[in-house]
Amino acid sequence: MKITGVIIxxxxxxxxxIIGCSNEDDIIGKDxxxxxxxxxxxxxxxxENYNILSFSIKEDSISARGNYNLxxxxxxxxxxxxxxxxxxxxxxxxxNIEINPLEGTNYSLELSLPYHDSYGDTLHNIEASVYEINExxxxxxxxxxxxxxxxxxxxxxxxxxxTFNSNEISDSIQWGNETVSPRLxxxxxxxxxINNLINADMSSNETFVETFKGLYINSNNTENTxxxxxxxxxxxxxxxxxxxxDINQELQVIDFPVGSSSNRLNNFxxxxxxxxxNDFLETGSPLDSIIYLQSMGGICAEINLNFLENFSDxxxxxxxxxxxxxxxxDNTNNLFYPPGYLVLTDFNNEDVAIEGVVGGxxxxxxxxxxFVLTDHIQKIISQNHNSILRLYVGGKNSNAxxxxxDNREGSSLSLDLVIIK
Numbered sequence: 001m002k003i004t005g006v007i008i009x010x011x012x013x014x015x016x017x018i019i020g021c022s023n024e025d026d027i028i029g030k031d032x033x034x035x036x037x038x039x040x041x042x043x044x045x046x047x048e049n050y051n052i053l054s055f056s057i058k059e060d061s062i063s064a065r066g067n068y069n070l071x072x073x074x075x076x077x078x079x080x081x082x083x084x085x086x087x088x089x090x091x092x093x094x095x096n097i098e099i100n101p102l103e104g105t106n107y108s109l110e111l112s113l114p115y116h117d118s119y120g121d122t123l124h125n126i127e128a129s130v131y132e133i134n135e136x137x138x139x140x141x142x143x144x145x146x147x148x149x150x151x152x153x154x155x156x157x158x159x160x161x162x163t164f165n166s167n168e169i170s171d172s173i174q175w176g177n178e179t180v181s182p183r184l185x186x187x188x189x190x191x192x193x194i195n196n197l198i199n200a201d202m203s204s205n206e207t208f209v210e211t212f213k214g215l216y217i218n219s220n221n222t223e224n225t226x227x228x229x230x231x232x233x234x235x236x237x238x239x240x241x242x243x244x245x246d247i248n249q250e251l252q253v254i255d256f257p258v259g260s261s262s263n264r265l266n267n268f269x270x271x272x273x274x275x276x277x278n279d280f281l282e283t284g285s286p287l288d289s290i291i292y293l294q295s296m297g298g299i300c301a302e303i304n305l306n307f308l309e310n311f312s313d314x315x316x317x318x319x320x321x322x323x324x325x326x327x328x329x330d331n332t333n334n335l336f337y338p339p340g341y342l343v344l345t346d347f348n349n350e351d352v353a354i355e356g357v358v359g360g361x362x363x364x365x366x367x368x369x370x371f372v373l374t375d376h377i378q379k380i381i382s383q384n385h386n387s388i389l390r391l392y393v394g395g396k397n398s399n400a401x402x403x404x405x406d407n408r409e410g411s412s413l414s415l416d417l418v419i420i421k
Contacts, residue, residue: 039421040319044414050307052415054287054407056280059396061147062297064265066398070296071128072219072228074120076336079294079402080275082268084228085218087137087152089209089262090240093255097202100247107194108187108243111215112175114235115182118166119400120227121335127220129161130186132193133213137263148268148297148397154216159193162186166229181237184229188240197242197256205261214263215240225335228400234260266397268296290328291405293342295396301405302347305387305415308380319418321377325391326368326412328404338362339393339401342369347388360394368412369405377417 046052070084101107111130134153138146162184169184188194200212232238238258246252258264272278277292277299279285291301303323327338342360343353359371379385393401407413 043417053304054291055302056292059297062397064146064148068230068398069233072126074226078276080272085267087216088264089214090256095204099198102245105245109189110241111186113184114232114237115169116230116232118229121225122166124227127163130159131216159191160188233258233264289408291407293393294402295393301391303389311381316419318378321374322416323371324414326406328406341394343392343394345390347386
């Protein structure tokens with residue numbers, strides 16, 4: 001019997017309300033609907049007739065600009081080696097800065113990098129190395145065209161290095177006579193950087209970044225598990241501090257900001273040789289036990305729901321559709337903890353989350369991720385919409401997170417539908 005639009009709307013709302021209940025409650029809900037009028041079914045995939053195919057693929061490119069800048073190296077048996085470094089411009093605190101030093105004065109130059117978070121083995125030390133950039137890294141209106149795999153030329157002569165541990169800078173630190181918020185302080189007073197800075201054109205930011213192009217920061221290689229640290233370089237506490245005595249024999253301190261107006265570009269590199277995921281990347285075979293996800297422009301997943309094409313023209317109304325993604329249990333999860341959230345996109349629109357899809361937040365009590373994608377499944381069934389989904393780690397250009405999803409036979413990975421006809 002054909003259902004009117006009003007009845008369809010009512011039943012859809014009804015089942016949306018009861019979908020979170022137990023199976024027993026679902027059965028009671030069905031009993032409230034006259035089975036002579038409506039055919040109501042719950043279907044879970046995969047099942048004996050249909051399977052959910054998934055594939056891991058390398059991302060083509062992601063934006064180099066994220067909310068945070070990342071530094072460090074991790075070695076992961078599942079994902080191989082990942083390296084994070086970054087470039088950043090230094091700006092002026094105001095136009096027409098003048099530096100009038102006392103003859104023979106000793107300059108001090110220090111870089112302040114506010115700490116945000118870290119990922120991996122936080123007991124592992126990181127050796128940060130600082131270099132001066134040789135080329136302009138762009139302006140804010142062209143930043144979207146720069147990708148995280150792009151390299152910029154820098155002077156190979158190291159300005160300074162600093163070995164640190166993320167745990168040691170994750171709380172307030174002592175800087176001179178001050179106690180300041182969590183950050184890494186690197187002394188850049190040695191070398192020629194000070195001369196390049198004070199001789200730069202400081203009439204405006206435009207002229208300044210042309211003559212003093214900025215800094216590149218990378219870290220030492222390691223064969224250990226390693227750690228990647230996140231720095232909040234958009235913070236007002238991120239700056240280059242120049243201290244000197246002026247011609248009036250007064251101490252002058254100038255903080256050259258980085259901040260949100262500066263170009264701050266992440267650079268990510270991955271080596272998947274000798275990793276578990278590499279076998280699937282090379283062969284393109286469907287994933288049989290684990291779905292691999294990695295941020296930093298690493299690995300995303302394709303979830304193929306083409307079996308839903310068998311339900312096209314069926315007249316089904318999708319009352320609810322829930323995708324359950326359980327975390328694969330492994331001892332590496334203690335160091336490489338599950339991401340805070342995941343993002344689902346259309347196959348042909350990789351950078352935009354699917355409209356109307358909700359969820360994807362990590363549920364630590366159930367150790368899984370859940371998406372509600374009712375409208376999208378309806379489009380696949382009734383409008384012949386593309387049935388391939390792309391799955392990504394959320395905030396993929398601002399964190400080093402990765403995830404193993406349990407795709408083994410018998411796992412709780414499922415697409416659960418309530419359909420009405």
